[in-house]
Amino acid sequence: MTAAVLPLAVSTAGLTKRFGSRTVVSDLAMAVPTGSVYGFLGPNGSGKTTTIRMLLALVTPTTGTREVLGCPIPDAADRALHRVGALVEGPAFHPYLSGRANLARLDAADRHTDPATAKARIDAALDRVGLLAAATKRYRAYSLGMRQRLAIAGALLTPRDLLVLDEPTNGLDPQGTREVRSLVASLAADGTTVLVSSHLLSEVEQMCTHLGVMREGELVAQGTVAEIRGKSRPVSRVLTSQPDAAATVLRGLGLAEVTSRPGEAHGIPGGVAPEAIVAALVGAGVPVAGFTVTSASLEDLFVALTGEGFDVSG
Amino acid sequence: MSVAEGVRQRPEPESESEPAYRPKPFSTRLFRSEMALIGGRRRNQMGLLVLAAMPIIMAVATKLTTSDRHRGGDLMSSMTSNGLFVPIAAFLVEMTMFLPLAIAMLSGDSIAGEANLGTLRYLLTVPVSRTRLLAVKFASLCAGALWGVLVVAIPGAIVGIALFGFGPMPTLSGTTLGAAEAIGRLVLVCLYLTAGLSALAAVGLFISTLTEQPIGAAVAVMIVTIVSWILVGVPQLSWLHPWLLVNHWMAFEDFVRDPIAWDAPLAGVRLFALYAVVFWTLAWARFAGKDVTS
Numbered sequence: 001m002t003a004a005v006l007p008l009a010v011s012t013a014g015l016t017k018r019f020g021s022r023t024v025v026s027d028l029a030m031a032v033p034t035g036s037v038y039g040f041l042g043p044n045g046s047g048k049t050t051t052i053r054m055l056l057a058l059v060t061p062t063t064g065t066r067e068v069l070g071c072p073i074p075d076a077a078d079r080a081l082h083r084v085g086a087l088v089e090g091p092a093f094h095p096y097l098s099g100r101a102n103l104a105r106l107d108a109a110d111r112h113t114d115p116a117t118a119k120a121r122i123d124a125a126l127d128r129v130g131l132l133a134a135a136t137k138r139y140r141a142y143s144l145g146m147r148q149r150l151a152i153a154g155a156l157l158t159p160r161d162l163l164v165l166d167e168p169t170n171g172l173d174p175q176g177t178r179e180v181r182s183l184v185a186s187l188a189a190d191g192t193t194v195l196v197s198s199h200l201l202s203e204v205e206q207m208c209t210h211l212g213v214m215r216e217g218e219l220v221a222q223g224t225v226a227e228i229r230g231k232s233r234p235v236s237r238v239l240t241s242q243p244d245a246a247a248t249v250l251r252g253l254g255l256a257e258v259t260s261r262p263g264e265a266h267g268i269p270g271g272v273a274p275e276a277i278v279a280a281l282v283g284a285g286v287p288v289a290g291f292t293v294t295s296a297s298l299e300d301l302f303v304a305l306t307g308e309g310f311d312v313s314g
Numbered sequence: 315m316s317v318a319e320g321v322r323q324r325p326e327p328e329s330e331s332e333p334a335y336r337p338k339p340f341s342t343r344l345f346r347s348e349m350a351l352i353g354g355r356r357r358n359q360m361g362l363l364v365l366a367a368m369p370i371i372m373a374v375a376t377k378l379t380t381s382d383r384h385r386g387g388d389l390m391s392s393m394t395s396n397g398l399f400v401p402i403a404a405f406l407v408e409m410t411m412f413l414p415l416a417i418a419m420l421s422g423d424s425i426a427g428e429a430n431l432g433t434l435r436y437l438l439t440v441p442v443s444r445t446r447l448l449a450v451k452f453a454s455l456c457a458g459a460l461w462g463v464l465v466v467a468i469p470g471a472i473v474g475i476a477l478f479g480f481g482p483m484p485t486l487s488g489t490t491l492g493a494a495e496a497i498g499r500l501v502l503v504c505l506y507l508t509a510g511l512s513a514l515a516a517v518g519l520f521i522s523t524l525t526e527q528p529i530g531a532a533v534a535v536m537i538v539t540i541v542s543w544i545l546v547g548v549p550q551l552s553w554l555h556p557w558l559l560v561n562h563w564m565a566f567e568d569f570v571r572d573p574i575a576w577d578a579p580l581a582g583v584r585l586f587a588l589y590a591v592v593f594w595t596l597a598w599a600r601f602a603g604k605d606v607t608s
Contacts, residue, residue, distance in 0.1 A: 053605075053606070053607070056435075056438075057438070057441070058435055058438060058439065058605070058606040058607075059607065060603060077441055078441055078443060081439055081440070081441035084439070086439045088435050089432075090432070091432075092431055092432025092433050092436055093433060093436075094351065094431060094433060095431070096354075097354070104347070105347050106436060106437075106440060108343040108344055108346070108347035109343075109344050109347065109437050109442045110440045110442075111337040111338070111343075111442075112337050113335065114335035115343060
């Protein structure tokens with residue numbers, strides 16, 4: 001329960017956004033603890049980007065309140081947002097300016113940064129995302145991955161307390177995705193709170209401490225990764241040439257939802273220890289080729305929460 | 315990605331002691347960045363070339379076709395008597411089309427261009443307050459108007475003096491002015507036209523907050539200008555004429571009278587100021603609470 005004691009980097013209450021008659025975000029109560037890496041998950045069109053836009057004072061909610069770094073938005077947006085680095089819905093820069101000139105423009109727009117250190121900070125940010133060698137190239141010549149990196153560099157121009165990264169691995173190759181992960185990890189290790197959205201659980205699963213799952217504008221699950229994982233029950237699985245005999249043994253031990261199919265039998269062990277299950281199977285003469293106890297993967301849980309398939313919600 | 319120095323994190327988010335740099339109450343960095351953006355754009359550089367070419371073409375054509383006999387009385391024919399009349403004659407031509415077009419392109423681009431590229435959302439999350447962004451954008455458009463006017467005036471004056479000399483300047487009232495006085499009059503014309511074009515830029519800034527299509531906004535500003543020119547030509551609508559920008563632009567001629575006929579230019583300046591205030595406020599009312607979804 002330490003999370004409840006820490007101040008929240010982002011909190012919303014009753015946050016709702018309607019575009020016309022369409023409700024895009026509904027009664028959102030989001031809580032991103034300070035120091036966490038919060039994975040903001042949901043299929044395309046589930047309201048993640050609209051929520052992020054509301055946090056950054058780009059979009060006015062229909063009802064509800066939001067606070068970023070303890071400052072109410074939009075009233076104290078100027079005080080809060082210069083401590084927030086943001087990547088919103090993909091990179092956007094002036095195509096005929098170089099990467100470095102684009103960052104210089106962003107830095108010039110920031111009243112809170114020291115112009116005397118601009119050059120050093122811009123180069124440090126470019127270096128951090130591996131773009132220093134391409135700094136003088138025009139943005140229009142950048143690949144999608146380089147554009148994404150430049151947008152991340154833009155979020156790192158000054159020290160930030162909160163990073164909001166909307167789909168940061170979009171367009172990156174697997175190597176780039178790994179680099180973003182390690183970058184987020186190193187920033188989080190320094191104490192930056194990171195809010196990272198994705199429609200792919202696998203991209204953020206390894207780096208997050210907390211998860212929030214959106215479905216059709218509603219937050220259907222939120223908490224630490226362990227809390228969310230805890231909602232699924234582990235499954236015992238026996239690999240055997242006699243699945244029916246194995247199933248009988250499992251039922252005899254009191255396992256729930258025991259099923260069998262060629263080559264394996266599985267059930268939910270509840271309080272039954274794995275050793276006891278294996279001992280009973282061997283005692284009953286069932287040849288055990290393999291035995292595992294697995295939690296349902298977060299992926300399965302994610303699919304269960306958000307629904308399957310390619311349909312874009314909303 | 316190599317881990318670079320310089321991107322350090324603040325351990326205590328609430329601490330106010332850390333930021334070594336205190337924001338100044340007034341900073342010109344964004345304005346200068348804006349001017350660099352306008353000036354660095356190839357399209358705008360070509361536009362400036364076209365603006366500068368007009369007085370030169372007019373001066374050369376006049377030199378080649380007219381004899382040195384000077385009739386006096388109208389601007390075009392006065393060109394041959396004093397080089398400074400070249401930019402003034404060029405304004406007569408360029409204010410109908412080229413200079414308003416330049417302002418239409420710049421002002422249409424101001425907000426809609428950033429929205430179209432998506433850079434608007436990144437400027438606003440820097441954060442730049444929306445009021446400040448509109449103020450800086452308008453200031454840069456006014457500077458752009460001055461730039462456009464000077465690009466007509468300075469090359470025009472240089473080529474004019476080279477071709478026709480720099481004698482006493484005849485006025486539309488029939489008298490002549492000394493050299494210093496003549497330069498002063500040209501400066502007044504430039505400032506007056508800059509104010510007139512800045513008023514159009516305020517209209518463009520407002521239109522630019524209504525759309526995400528910069529070309530659409532520019533076309534709309536051009537339509538406003540052309541329709542105004544047409545309305546000025548309809549005598550039945552004379553009650554409307556005092557409220558049309560273009561009707562007042564041509565009052566710059568009154569600076570070339572002796573003495574200056576101040577009535578019309580002063581009425582013009584009042585209307586320009588009114589347009590700037592009204593349309594900047596409309597732009598603010600539209601933009602301040604707008605959802606930025608681009």
